[in-house]
Amino acid sequence: MKNIFFILLLFIPVASVSQTNTGSTYSIKGVIIDSTDNKPIEMAVVGLYSGNKLVKGEAADKSGIFIIKNIPAAQYNLQVTLLGYDTARIAIPQNRFNRQQLVLDTIFLKTNDIMLSDITIMAEPPELVIKEDTLEYNAGAFKVAEGAVVEDLIKRLPGMEVDADGNIIKPNGKQVKRVFVDGKEFFGDDPKMATKNLTADIVDKVQVIEKKSDMAILTGIDDGDEETIINLTIKKGMKKGWMGNVTSGLGALTRNNKDDGMRYTENVMVNRFLENDQVSFIANANNINNQGSSDRGNNVRSGRGRSGRSGITSSNTFGVNIAKIVNDKIKFGGNISYNYSDSYAENDRFRQNLLKDSVSYRKSVSTDRDYSNNLNFDGKLEYQVDSSTMIVFTPNLSYNYSKSHSSSYQKTLAGDKDSTMVNESNSQDRMKTDGLSTRLRLDMSRKLSDKGRRISFGATYSLNKSSGSGTNNSENIFYLSPGRNTNRDQLVESNQERYSYGLTLSYVEPVWTNNFLDFSYNIEFNNTNNKRHTLDYEEDTGAYTYIDPDYNKSSETKNTNQNIRANFRSVRPKYTYNIGLRVAPTHTGSKSYVEDWYGAGHDSIVNRLPGRTAANIAPQLDFTYRFDNTRELRRNLRFRYNGSTTQPSVTQLDPTSNNTNPLHIRSGNPDLLPAFNHNISLEYEFNNRESQKAFSVNLRHQFTQNQIINYTTYEENTGVQYSSPINENGTWNTNAVINFAKPLNKSKRLKFSARANLGYNNQVGYNTVNKQSERNISKTINASQELNLSYSSDFFYGQFRGRVNYSKTSNTVIVNQQGTETFNFGLTYNTNLTLPYYWSVASDINYTANRGLSSGYNLNELIWNAQISKQFLKQNRGSLRLQINDILQQRLSIRRNVTANYLEDVKNNAMTGYFMVSFAYRFNNIGGRDNRGRGRQRDSENQDYGGDGDYGNRRGRGGRNVF
Secondary structure: OHHHHHHHOOOOOOOOOOOOOOOOEEEEEEEEEEOOOOOEOOOOEEEEEEOOEEEEEEEOOOOOEEEEEEEEOOOEEEEEEOOOEOOEEEEEOHHHOOOOEEEOOOEEEOEOOOOHHHOOOOOOOOOEEEEOOEEEEEHHHOOOOOOOEHHHHHOOOOOOEEOOOOOEEOOOOOEOOEEEEOOEEOOOOOOHHHHOOOEHHHEEEEEEEEEOOHHHHHHOOOOOOOEEEEEEEEOHHHOOOEEEEEEEEEEEEOOOOOOOOEEEEEEEEEEEEOOOEEEEEEEEEEOOOOOOOOOHHHHHOOOOOOOOOOOEEEEEEEEEEEEEEOOOOEEEEEEEEEEEEEEEEEEEEEEEEEOOOOEEEEEEEEEEEEEEEEEEEEEEEEEEOOOOEEEEEEEEEEEEEEEEEEEEEEEEEOOOOOOOEEEEEEEEEEEEEEEEEEEEEEEEEEEOOOOOOEEEEEEEEEEEEEEEEEEEEEEEEEOOOHHHOEEEEEEEEEEEEEEEEEEEEEEEEEOOOOEEEEEEEEEEEEEEEEEEEEEEEEOOOOEEEEEOHHHOEEEEEEEEEEEEEEEEEEEOOOEEEEEEEEEEEEEEEEEEEEEEEEEOOEEEEEEEEEEEEEEEEEEEEEEEEEEEEOOOEEEEEEEEEEEEEEOOOHHHHOOOOEOOOOOEEEOOOOOOOOEEEEEEEEEEEEEEOOOOEEEEEEEEEEEEEOEEEEEEEEOOOOOOEEEEEEEEOOEEEEEEEEEEEEEOOOOOOEEEEEEEEEEEEEEEEEEEEOOEEEEEEEEEEEEEEEEEEEEEOOOEEEEEEEEEEEEEEEEOOOOOOOOOEEEEEEEEEEEEEEEHHHEEEEEEEEEEEEEOOOOOOOOEEEEEEEEEEEEEOHHHOEEEEEEEEOOOOOOOOEEEEEOOOEEEEEEEOOOOOEEEEEEEEEEEOHHHOOOOOOOOOOOOOOOOOOOOOOOOOOOOOOOOOOO
């Protein structure tokens, strides 16, 4: 009962016992240390007693320090309590108060073996805590099914989305690029290795962070190159040894079950999370569309690659991740992973081409079979030479080999009432590609004074090489121009090579008190070579011999990009601001040619540009004002502006025609300039941790100079489209996101949250019909509303999520505006029920309705998944689970693409319903002993309300603590 009482001190203020103070008052100061690792213990509860009466209570800060003030000299007993530790008791006689402040000897707390199953905890953790640049979700507030992975947990977080590719999208629309575990990188830039393999039951918090670049952190100069990351904090009780699980499952499709209808999944995960060390081994094999890592080979496949949002995929993933602090000087981390995937996709597309006085239509169906092998290595070494000098080396290496086969049928229809056939095409495409990518980065930073003077240097080198070979067979019929009918049988070979190197120099100079001037200069050289050989089959020779110059254009492009930046930064207790100016000069030179056209070693130069120069100038501004920044309340307002450069891709620069689809021929433009993006944002954040109310508003505006868009030409009578990228101004978008969350009852078990999103996009496109070029501006309004309601108890968890999305597009030069207004409705309910004898049931139902799409695409789906599981074996290490996915057999895969040139609805094949029986075995030697928990880890053992000085370390509602 005493433990319970002291935990309650974290939730309610404790009134001091009234005493008669006739003399001087004193204070007591002490520090609390973990006896195992000699680290300070935050939020330990310190109670000062006079006899059996509590005089005062305090909580230790993040340094483990506590101070009890304004007490008279008397005889006391001091008691220190924290869940997971033995209670410490200290007698303080009255004669020790011989100074104004009594400093106690260091108080060491020992960990104990008390499980949460033995303790009743009296409060629910907050779902969401908002801090500067961070959304922090308490994992214990969102119960997931037995065996769920981190991705399943993220899908339940208000405002967070996981698309069909497994990409994580935060409320402001930004995509999460990396996942960290306890602040340490986890498999580099492959977030899926964490989200699809780590189990949700080990996670304490999910922190979504706008992280500054590694260079900005090292140099102290904000370069505006922020990225969105997720940091997973691991429950403290799971960071003292080895832990892991093994899962094996077997099942079958519940409909159309043929010889290939067998479904399987095999997973092995072994982790060791310590304060200074992390080791993880992951192995995953399945054929249920759970690709356990990102397909990193897409960037070296000669422009191929398919969205993971469709089709059926079998994959095998293996990976090892290590992070270690060797000593005060050396830290290193790295990972190596291998992924094999076999994907089959069917695509059905209907596109409305937007013309000035008419609309034409294109229907297409295709099948793709892709086999991909990816091997990747990431590393990072940090060396603290001395107290002033830091060196960081970051290498990356990846290799990809893939094979693919695709077939497609396509036809174009005129927009008249008879839907006159304009053309049709059949094609078969086979390709083998392999690619190698490497990147090396070296950064050095030296502090020149304690006041903040610093100089930094960085160097980078990268190389990307890929080659491909295959065949292209196509038959093309043009009904209005029969003379253009063609049959092609081609042998295609391509080689791409892009290398770049750059240097960065930065300097920070302190000016007066808490003010800094910083300067930085960066220069980067990029060289791109793209060679293409295409041979036509000749029946006379029975071989691929004829060189058609229209299919053999190669290119060479050189870019030089510079960034010059000056900035003034001021840091104050209530506010900080940065004011700066960035100048970004660029120089581009290129040539296109047909290799060996006139004979061996003699090229035909098709086009040569000696060089084009441009410069973008943009101010930089970042202002943050803190209205409140206490343990209980945070209110911040932040305004930001920054400019950034986007380089054109190899494909966009390559003038060689891509004739894979003979009805839509694409080519690059070596004259492209880099695009320059201007980003403006205004953010307001409010969070009351005691009431668990959270509110945030995020306003963003972006406009782009030299935006890279497609220029499309329609050939008269044939309907063939030719697309090539150009630079154009006039593209911009505005977005507003509002988040709100609060409990609805005193026990904080019933919780409500909402997210509203309103956006406006202005896109520019060009069409040319009958030699007349038309500039079209496409204006799209997007609005969405999401509501969340959840209830949690010791044995039950339920969550409703409702959402509605609205979109309307208008075009300046388009007469026919039909089919541009769409609605999407969704309702999700998921629940978990914990039953006696370690049984549990979980179910989720997701209803989606589409309206306003093309005929045949306005479909509804109701997806119902359910599972039942039983834990058994010694200490409940084993679990047996039966799960059924898509019980009603209604899964669809439909999406709409909107550009300034067309509207397109896409429908893909998807994984149908299946059932699976699986067995999972958990193991650990946490703290050097076998796991002692009973039942599945529920709710939030080791809860922390997050951030510096936050209340509530390990304050979640207890369940049975099981590993």
